[in-house]
Amino acid sequence: MTDLRDKIQQTANYIQDKGVADVAFGLILGSGLGEIAEEIENPVVIPYNEIPHFPVSTVIGHAGQLVYGRLAGRNVLAMQGRFHYYEGNPMETVTYPVRVMAALGIHSIVVTNAAGGVNENFQPGNLMLITDHINFMGTNPLIGPNDEKMGPRFPDMSTAYTKDYQEKARAVADKLAIDLQEGVYLGMSGPTYETPAEIKMARIIGADAVGMSTVPEVIVAAHSGMKVLGISCITNLAAGMQANLNHTEVVETTERVKEDFKKLIKETLTVL
Ligand code: HPA
16 A cells, blocks of 8 residues: 555544544535535534644635535535645645545535636626636646556546536526526636736636636546536636735625525535
């Protein structure tokens, strides 16, 4: 067994010993979007800093704990707070929780984030179904030796965002009368917001939203053979499309749309 696989197994064993059994869905909750975890019934809460080999998050608006329990009739394991590349974490650390989820038997992840709107038809407060991504982070979490036990050397990314889940989320949004946008998420390293010129480029190359997360986790989910549903909360118009950008606005917008966000996720979970 490789060192990494050993560590992942130790982490998974610890989490299982805390009572996490029979879990099919993983939730990765972005900036300001962690509150849905408070609706998990009979929660088992495990702070990251108590979990062997687990990283610890540093961003404002991220709680830094796993919450396991029942949500919308499903057994879920939610990450309140994720690990970003811009924090200085190596990609292996950023994606470690997804590896652990795979080791726990999780077959599907719902990955969420706060993102800047690049598409000129988007408004702050819109939710966006992620149909695909562009990796502009300058690296890839799978660089390095490949462990065939975890996944293939050259994973296919054609359907990294599971088509069937997209259709289900669209149908749910329709039913709930939530105006769900959709499009391509461009992942940048951060921590700077983009320049207006970078946003112009983003639009030209086919991006609809831009952010600093999600891409690494989805790559590792695809490598692990997991299904993925991705939802962005468009918290602001991207650089050059509004006066200026700041993290306070990002958190304020997630606060404003969190009820729709929670409804969409919960209702979609019932049909996945
Ligand atoms: N750019 C990058 N990341 C973001 C943004 C943005 O405009 N908004 C929220 N996260």
